[in-house]
Amino acid sequence: MAGKRVTIYDVAKQAGVAPSTVSRAFSRPGRVSAATHAKVMAAAKELDYRTSAPPSQERGHRHHRLGIEVPDLTNPYFAELVSGMQEAAQEQDFLLLLLDTVEDEARERSSLESAVNVVDGIVLSGTRLSDATLNHLSKRIPVMVMNRRVAGLDSVTPDFEHGMGQAMAHLAEHGLRTVTYVAGPVNSWSDGERWRAARMAARQHGLQIQRHGPFAPTTSGGEQAFEELRDSLPHAVVCYNDLVAFGFLISALRAGIRVPGELSVMGHDDIQLSRLVGGGLTTVVSPKRAQGRAAVERLVRRIENPSAHRTPVEGSLPVRLVPRGTTGPREVP
DSSP states (O other), X not given: OTTSOOOHHHHHHHHTSOHHHHHHXXXXXXXXXXXXHHHHHHHHHHHTOOOOHHHHHHTTOOOOEXXXXXXXXXXXXXXXXXXXXXXXXXXXXXXXXXXXXXXXXXXXXXXXXHHTTTOSEEEESSOOSOHHHHHHHHTTSOEEEESSOOTTSEEEEEOHHHHHHHHHHHHHHTTOOEEEEEXXXXXXXXXXXXXXXXXXXXXXXXXXXXXXXXXXXXHHHHHHXXXXXXXXXXXXXXXXXXXXXXXXXXXXXXXXXXXXXTOEEEEEEOOGGGGTSTTOOEEEEOOHHHHXXXXXXXXXXXXXXXXXXXXXXXXXXXXXXXXXXXOOOOOOO
């Protein structure tokens, strides 16, 4: 189609459907089948078709839908985030379109490209895309970033410094001296911030700290981390999230290691399972529902009155440590 503007009729011919079906697939996707929608989107992508979404938004056309990017919906942390978003969206008369990208950058790009013309704004809860890509996306549609800060974009993040400060103080109070931070995904902004905050706080409390990873943010990632560290375990491990901590903890217990007598284990996020296993997992509590609500509320404000919010808003929510049964003084003779 080089040299010629691609039209809705070209897409219809390529997809083998009527032009009116293409129109509905973009403007009212709920009125076409999933198979038809996928066929139309594939044809549009192949022909590099672009709709005029920004002008339609200027004319006041609204979908009353928000796109919600989630890197792994099976992770209870993101399920609780989405629950908070759903509460706020319902109050604002918006529906949510969930985009589970399964920690796959190519899938994330494809999902966002498909969603941008059928939603009024997008919340990115764990994006791995570059700052430049996100800024380009924000020129096409309002964007809210969670768990990350990007210059020029609205964001809501936990206060990692405060949380890691409490975590390292807790370990030092129990007389522990060596700590390993078990890292998360390689492209995770929040992983970098947690490591930076942990390293700074450890030095303030006289702790020796090292970083090991990256690992997948799953129980399998935690199990792999234990296997790599089992011959030279520190006094304590601070894991990227609770799932990694559970994988590490279960592997340690299976190997006959006493927790916390020989090894302290700490997570991050306080998913519900953290309170139910044994004496509970020591973890840094992140305000998941509140963060989800704040992201949707701020995004809707920008959608409804974009000219009144030209300066990006960066919000930071408080976190706190919850000590439970997996951390304590060493009992090694």
